[in-house]
């Protein structure tokens with residue numbers, strides 16, 4: 001069977017042939033200059049994953065690794081049809097939306113004594129139990145709850161049958177290689193196979209698989225089994241927020257026709273050519289921003305290869321997008337309901 005191109009090679013092919021999404025090289029450099037003095041910020045460090053996000057596990061433990069595996073197995077499709085009517089989860093007196101509503105629901109279940117991060121539990125959860133654990137505190141439920149139920153049962157069963165019920169087994173099998181762990185995840189867990197066809201070529205994005213590797217690196221603080229020597233080989237995670245912030249910053253641009261569809265709220269299917277172009281160009285654009293950032297530091301005689309990589313750039317841009325929702329409201333997200341991002 002023909003192999004899929006890696007996310008990086010897929011991004012290059014897509015960016016070189018894209019018809020409706022464009023990378024603005026001049027602006028790419030300006031974004032790198034804008035980020036230049038942010039690199040020393042907390043967001044641009046593996047420690048920011050815990051220090052800046054109270055819902056993330058703070059321990060370095062097997063339970064924390066299995067928390068990450070559960071969260072990234074369900075880390076998709078939180079956008080709502082109407083900004084003023086969305087799923088919200090209240091946890092310890094605070095309301096959480098989007099991705100954070102998932103994390104709040106996981107922690108709420110754990111506080112209630114539900115072993116939601118245990119594969120033995122979620123491999124045989126009923127739909128009703130899933131609805132209860134991931135219930136919203138508004139009348140808008142978390143999207144794709146049936147798919148989440150199916151994926152929990154499927155993923156839990158595989159983790160039990162092949163890896164002793166713990167994602168730590170997969171991490172140890174990867175022998176401190178991010179690419180090996182990515183391969184273990186994609187080969188064994190079908191819901192992570194975030195792939196498409198573009199101009200007759202098999203391309204991949206592996207958004208959830210790559211963010212799972214990145215979050216595993218983060219929860220293990222880049223140490224021990226999480227000391228991935230090739231963490232810089234990962235790309236950014238092609239979700240629906242990164243494209244929005246890249247267009248907002250001017251590094252990426254949509255054709256008038258595509259912008260019209262986005263403003264009209266057109267629903268795309270996973271694998272549509274314009275959806276593939278948005279995701280592939282986002283990956284390639286962020287790779288160029290990373291290169292420019294490294295270049296700027298090199299000019300200052302500083303080798304920042306240990307400090308600047310696509311993972312940390314992604315985390316920074318994603319948090320930036322969260323904090324600048326209002327400023328970005330003119331840039332619509334592309335709407336897809338799928339289990340990949």
Ligand SMILES: Nc1nc2c(c(CN[C@H]3C=C[C@H](O)[C@@H]3O)cn2[C@@H]2O[C@H](COP(=O)(O)O)[C@@H](O)[C@H]2O)c(=O)[nH]1
Pocket residue numbers: 048049053056075076077078079097098099100211236237238239240241242314315318319322341
């Ligand atoms: N590219 C990228 N996409 C990310 C994340 C995360 C969460 N990771 C954070 C957690 C701790 C770390 O510090 C990370 O900052 C979620 N998503 C995606 O966003 C979308 C949800 O957005 P909203 O509806 O606004 O909540 C959805 O597709 C989800 O899959 C990321 O980091 N990068």
